[in-house]
Amino acid sequence: MRNLLGRWQTWAGFGAAAVLLFGLAPVVLSEFRLGMFAKFLCFAIVAVGIGLAWGRGGMLVLGQGVFFGLGGYMMAMHLKIADAQLRGDAVPDFMQIAGIRVLPGYWAPFASPLFTLLAILIVPTAIAAALGFGVFKRRVKGAYFAILSQALAAALAILLVGQTSLGGSNGLNRFQTFFGFTLNDPANRRMLYFIAAGVLLAVLAIARQLMASRYGELLVAVRDGEERVRFLGYDPANIKVVAYSVAALFAAIAGALFAPIVGFIAPSQIGILPSIAFLIGVAIGGRTTLLGPALGAIGIAWAQTLFSERFPSEWTYAQGLLFIIVVGFFPAGLAGLGALFTRRRRAQRPAAAPDPVPDPEPAPETAGARL
């Protein structure tokens, strides 16, 4: 009965979200705002992964920019090659300016759309898995893991700034087409928005299944008592690697969508600051819930655009303050506040749920015997 109701609620929730994303948003938002909203959806996709790894798994992933960047750059490389091929050039425009006449070897495979898509799905996930095994098997956790992941984001950003064949600090930009569709056409940009919305729903569905499964329960157990889980016969490293890799995959997909939607990908999008910015929305929305991270990420990004248009410098302070208040006083985020209110309201209604009666003494002859 409760199960059936839960299932109905889930479908209703996904239905409402689909109506909102696919029906309402394209109608009420201007073309410009819809493009911005599509960008926010990319952040939301990253946030869902962070919610899984940090909220449920207790891994403070301070370097999701790495995977976001990997996905974004791989997609951008393909778009640049495709544009160059359309013009009949051997190399993308920025390389011509830099004096590079031959396409570097590591660019070549990204001419294939299929290779690009597979690489976006596989490479960041595999890197996260390898990294996770190395780190978690050695029992690196807590602040050490956070610092390590952040250092990685800083290192990748610095590495990319120095790569002329990847656009240096400008990154890759001015994409003309997306798998054959010109990006100047508003209809095609709208299609990109729909793809982002669809991916967000899919990512939420995957995260939901993971959280509700036995694996999800185990992940929470690892978060709250990693050593205890070991004594039950599990290797917690394996459990953590899965959540970390899934979070990396989500970030990579978001990055791959971000590049064509926003029109550029650059080291400034993947370093320490953007990596921390991913976390703020998750913390404010409620990191242990399914929807909290996604809604928090969208809300923060939206507020940022809204306020920074008017008060560019004050917003940074306000954002920092909000982060401190939430982490310090409402660790469960806004979702936690909502849960608190419903609990209060329930508590006001007396005798809603009577205390269960304790068990009678078990029969000593039968109980505990192994059959």
Added chain:
Amino acid sequence: MSTELRPVAGGNVGMGTEYLEVRGLTVEFDGFKAVDGVDLTLFQGDLRFLIGPNGAGKTTVIDAITGLVPGTGSVSKSGVELLGKKVHRIARLGVGRTFQTASVFEKLTVLQNLDIAAGADRSWRTLLRRRAGVLPAIDEALTTIGLTALADRPAGVLAHGQKQWLEIGMLLVQNADVLLLDEPVAGMSAEEREETGNLLRRIGAERTVVVVEHDMDFMRAFATSVTVLARGQVIAEGTVAEVQANPKVQEVYLGTAAASGIEDTP
């Protein structure tokens, strides 16, 4: 032959059954020998109490057997060497333990706690699916530890004693046949102690149970055999009466155990 199986000294099933054999176990921390050449032989159906003054190395013995701290010597469970294996491998071989402070997963329900304990050998396919229904073994464990009515409550709201029982229940569904319990009745009321003792008797009949305990009344009431540790070494072993009569034990306990001292038999 009695129909009811009870723990007795030396085990209740004779040779050729499950056993845990500790030989020359030594644990060193920076040159200090916390455990120094400990020998223990435990048979199925023996409810063994491990006692000794503070710092005698009781918990360290359990830590070494379960792989938490590295030790030298030999620990074999029915012929399989445990020393040097990883914590989760030892757990899978059927050695379970509890901790001085109950360490159940407080955010998860009683049922979820037990389900996790029962699932170390699940495949990824099973893991990625939802829990459906209650495994018979878990249902049985819930009855044994008396928490059936609280199955859907978060473990964090349980009373102190109930948390310890849940820990024991987790060991049962984990299918451990060697149970190492570190001060299971610390902080319990007299009534809870009584219930815990009866619980240990019930589950101890078909398993090897080692209880580290400070509470001498509890030990006297439920132990079938006792090992006394002092300064990392075994100084006496035998039945409760034998150990109590041992002058070495009396010497070690003189003054240190005061009111609950071993020689002031009620």
